[in-house]
Amino acid sequence: MILEDGRRVDGRRPDELRPTTIEVGILKNADGSALIRQGKNKIIVAVYGPRELHPRHLALPDRAIIRCRYHMVPFSVPERKSPAPTRREIELSKVIREALEPAVILSSFPRTTIDVFIEVLQADGGTRTASITAASVALADAGIPMRDLVTAVAVGKVDGTLVLDLNHVEDQYGDGDMPVAMMPSLGQITLLQADGNFTLEEFKRGLELAMQGIRRLYEIQKRALKEKYSSLALELRKGRS
Amino acid sequence: MPIFFKSGSIVLPGDVIAEGNYRASEGVTRTDNKYISLYLGILRIGKSGSLSVIPFKHIYVPEVGDIVVGKVRDVGVTSWLIDINSPYPAVLQLSEALSKPIDVTKVDLRQYLDIGDVIVAKVIEFDYLRDPMLTIKESRLGRVTEGLLLEFQPFLVYKVLESRLKLIEEVKSKLKCDIIVGKNGRVVVMGAKDRLLRVVDVLMMIFEDFSAGSTERIRKYISKLRD
Amino acid sequence: MSKPEEIIPKLKKDTIMSLLSKGRRIDNRALNEFRQLKVEVNVVERADGSALVSLGNTMVIAGVKAVLGSPYPDSPNEGAQIVNAELIPLASPVFEPGPPGEEDVELSRVVDRTLRSAKAIDLKELAIVPGRRVWHIYIDIYALNHDGNLIDASMLAAIAAAYTAKIPEVEVRGNGIKIKDEKVNLPVKDIPVTVTFAKIGNEIVVDPCYEEELVMDSRITFGIDSKGNICSIQKGLRGTFTIKEVIEAASLARELSEELREIIVKLK
Numbered sequence: 001m002i003l004e005d006g007r008r009v010d011g012r013r014p015d016e017l018r019p020t021t022i023e024v025g026i027l028k029n030a031d032g033s034a035l036i037r038q039g040k041n042k043i044i045v046a047v048y049g050p051r052e053l054h055p056r057h058l059a060l061p062d063r064a065i066i067r068c069r070y071h072m073v074p075f076s077v078p079e080r081k082s083p084a085p086t087r088r089e090i091e092l093s094k095v096i097r098e099a100l101e102p103a104v105i106l107s108s109f110p111r112t113t114i115d116v117f118i119e120v121l122q123a124d125g126g127t128r129t130a131s132i133t134a135a136s137v138a139l140a141d142a143g144i145p146m147r148d149l150v151t152a153v154a155v156g157k158v159d160g161t162l163v164l165d166l167n168h169v170e171d172q173y174g175d176g177d178m179p180v181a182m183m184p185s186l187g188q189i190t191l192l193q194a195d196g197n198f199t200l201e202e203f204k205r206g207l208e209l210a211m212q213g214i215r216r217l218y219e220i221q222k223r224a225l226k227e228k229y230s231s232l233a234l235e236l237r238k239g240r241s
Numbered sequence: 242m243p244i245f246f247k248s249g250s251i252v253l254p255g256d257v258i259a260e261g262n263y264r265a266s267e268g269v270t271r272t273d274n275k276y277i278s279l280y281l282g283i284l285r286i287g288k289s290g291s292l293s294v295i296p297f298k299h300i301y302v303p304e305v306g307d308i309v310v311g312k313v314r315d316v317g318v319t320s321w322l323i324d325i326n327s328p329y330p331a332v333l334q335l336s337e338a339l340s341k342p343i344d345v346t347k348v349d350l351r352q353y354l355d356i357g358d359v360i361v362a363k364v365i366e367f368d369y370l371r372d373p374m375l376t377i378k379e380s381r382l383g384r385v386t387e388g389l390l391l392e393f394q395p396f397l398v399y400k401v402l403e404s405r406l407k408l409i410e411e412v413k414s415k416l417k418c419d420i421i422v423g424k425n426g427r428v429v430v431m432g433a434k435d436r437l438l439r440v441v442d443v444l445m446m447i448f449e450d451f452s453a454g455s456t457e458r459i460r461k462y463i464s465k466l467r468d
Numbered sequence: 469m470s471k472p473e474e475i476i477p478k479l480k481k482d483t484i485m486s487l488l489s490k491g492r493r494i495d496n497r498a499l500n501e502f503r504q505l506k507v508e509v510n511v512v513e514r515a516d517g518s519a520l521v522s523l524g525n526t527m528v529i530a531g532v533k534a535v536l537g538s539p540y541p542d543s544p545n546e547g548a549q550i551v552n553a554e555l556i557p558l559a560s561p562v563f564e565p566g567p568p569g570e571e572d573v574e575l576s577r578v579v580d581r582t583l584r585s586a587k588a589i590d591l592k593e594l595a596i597v598p599g600r601r602v603w604h605i606y607i608d609i610y611a612l613n614h615d616g617n618l619i620d621a622s623m624l625a626a627i628a629a630a631y632t633a634k635i636p637e638v639e640v641r642g643n644g645i646k647i648k649d650e651k652v653n654l655p656v657k658d659i660p661v662t663v664t665f666a667k668i669g670n671e672i673v674v675d676p677c678y679e680e681e682l683v684m685d686s687r688i689t690f691g692i693d694s695k696g697n698i699c700s701i702q703k704g705l706r707g708t709f710t711i712k713e714v715i716e717a718a719s720l721a722r723e724l725s726e727e728l729r730e731i732i733v734k735l736k
Contacts, residue, residue: 027527027558027559027612027613028525028613028615029559029560029561029613029614029615030558030613031298032298040513040514042511042512044558044612046558046559048557048561049328050300050328051328051561052328052329052330061369061370062369069557069565071556073529073531073608073610074531074533074552074606074608075512075514075515075516075518075531075532075533075606075608076512076514076515076531077514078514079535080533080535080606080608083552083554083568083608084567103254105279108302109300109302109328110369110370111329111369111370112328112329115557117556117557117558119556119558119610119612121511121512121529121531122512122513122514122515124514140253140254140280140281141281141298142298143280143281143296143297143298143299143300144300145254145268145279145280145296146254146255146279146280147254147255147270147277147279148254148255148277149253149254149255183255184255185255185256185257185277186255222253225251225253225281226251226253229251229281229297230251232297232451233249233250233251233283
């Protein structure tokens with residue numbers, strides 16, 4: 001039984017997020033970077049760009065393109081995974097890119113590429129949504145103009161109950177998994193997928209539950225970005241003369 | 242007509258800065274009557290109600306007329322490829338570097354500018370469709386043969402504390418050196434070797450010290466400078 | 469602001485070389501000085517072993533995973549050791565996405581050889597059912613930030629991860645194997661480390677940073693085991709070394725390896 005006394009396998013209530021922290025700017029070479037820890041998930045994201053694109057014929061004349069690579073290191077999962085990209089990683093690279101694209105003002109940098117590299121160091125379910133949450137922080141860290149941050153979380157169904165922020169066990173043995181990504185201020189969904197089965201009612205309530213989680217994660221993203229610059233901002237305010 | 246943040250606050254992409262009737266300036270976009278930040282940066286509320294956001298990390302996009310400090314990245318047959326600290330590498334054509342025509346079949350361009358050389362150049366063309374074009378034919382432009390090259394985050398100084406840029410002129414005359422501040426975040430300092438490190442110290446203060454009362458301190462420090 | 473860079477009429481290499489002739493490097497280190505080294509283990513708790521190494525600004529992560537498998541036909545009573553290193557584009561603008569290239573492969577093989585020659589991981593102790601079931605120990609190494617000398621950083625990450633790794637205890641019962649919940653230490657009997665030198669002009673420096681690697685003519689790496697013996701050597705790039713240079717480097721590598729090894733030993 002996954003659900004006992006209303007609590008989940010890891011002791012959380014159905015609407016509880018895993019403990020989440022985000023560190024900004026940990027990689028020196030990257031233009032922007034972020035490390036997210038969400039429960040046992042540990043994911044590092046590097047953003048390079050906007051930068052020149054080779055081969056040049058891939059460039060678009062009126063806007064930048066985003067290239068995204070989602071990859072799991074072999075020791076990120078209990079059974080060692082081969083380092084070569086799997087079909088799942090290829091699909092996730094695409095949906096993550098498509099979740100971030102609506103937020104980035106690509107028209108500011110024609111003929112360039114913005115490269116997003118995601119390495120999952122440890123995986124415990126919900127890595128695509130955690131990656132999106134971290135990637136949008138890394139994009140903001142890189143000074144790239146965005147309409148909004150992108151925040152994501154997965155909602156699932158376990159023993160008939162809708163739960164927020166699925167971990168791996170719940171994803172594997174539950175009855176449904178629905179990752180959602182949004183631009184929270186604009187109220188726009190940029191990623192929505194599902195497997196398992198949901199009634200229409202469950203789907204609606206699931207979206208509401210996802211939005212609750214997204215609102216909380218949004219605050220964590222904002223805090224992490226502000227922390228990096230809070231002392232500089234303080235100095236600037238005092239030094240203005 | 243509320244503004245939701247104080248001038249000088251940190252704002253993030255997506256933050257609604259204000260609602261009502263203001264003027265969206267750099268780094269701010271307007272949808273309906275909401276003004277939204279595009280960057281992670283500092284909010285500036287201008288006197289005429291202009292709202293702008295200065296990003297902490299500035300990505301340099303060239304504009305015609307900009308003076309930039311570039312590094313030669315590659316040498317071709319009739320042009321050089323120049324790194325101007327931008328997503329857009331620039332091109333310096335032979336015709337914009339030398340006043341007299343030369344026979345490219347007989348002469349190697351490396352004799353004039355080689356990989357790694359530093360130049361002060363002006364942007365003469367840029368329309369996003371092709372690489373930005375530079376010239377070094379005007380006065381005060383050209384290869385920098387000796388000196389120091391520094392890189393910094395330019396926008397904070399240009400936008401937040403313009404008064405500091407005027408201080409640079411004072412430093413130049415006091416320490417008898419030449420300082421060229423490129424729009425692309427690079428600065429070259431030329432002058433007597435023994436003075437260069439003192440110049441670097443002052444520049445670090447100008448570009449990096451924003452603590453309370455710093456501008457006054459820097460002004461005093463510069464006024465006391467002696468050759 | 470970046471450190472002020474001296475503009476000179478000629479290329480950066482000349483600046484580096486003129487500093488070297490005065491016994492100085494661009495980051496103010498001595499010629500035989502390593503950058504600051506930090507090693508954190510167990511950074512990926514679910515891996516059997518893991519380590520994050522920071523050597524100056526170079527950052528590398530390594531993970532160890534033990535997987536049950538069949539022994540290789542030529543060594544039926546031994547476990548297997550497989551090292552895989554990747555220079556991913558996340559770590560540097562100069563790394564391109566794609567399958568492992570010759571540099572990734574060289575790095576993997578140098579780390580593998582060093583561990584193997586030093587008999588660091590005791591493969592004989594990893595045979596569970598001789599001839600049938602053995603542990604395959606996978607060491608996966610990923611560069612996270614490239615600021616030079618990925619070889620030494622990767623070697624340190626690999627040995628630190630292996631040294632602190634714990635694998636499940638196994639019980640052989642009749643025809644089958646039972647994997648227990650208890651863990652035992654991965655049998656590591658030696659702590660080899662590598663010391664890499666770069667030759668720039670006629671000067672030889674240890675632990676080259678990225679800028680030094682851009683102008684180096686050749687590179688040589690020595691793997692040294694706990695007894696101070698040389699267990700691996702790898703010369704790289706187009707340049708050459710004299711016999712005298714190579715012997716001096718080997719001797720210096722033996723000295724410097726002790727400090728590096730001390731840091732690893734303290735991890736347990």
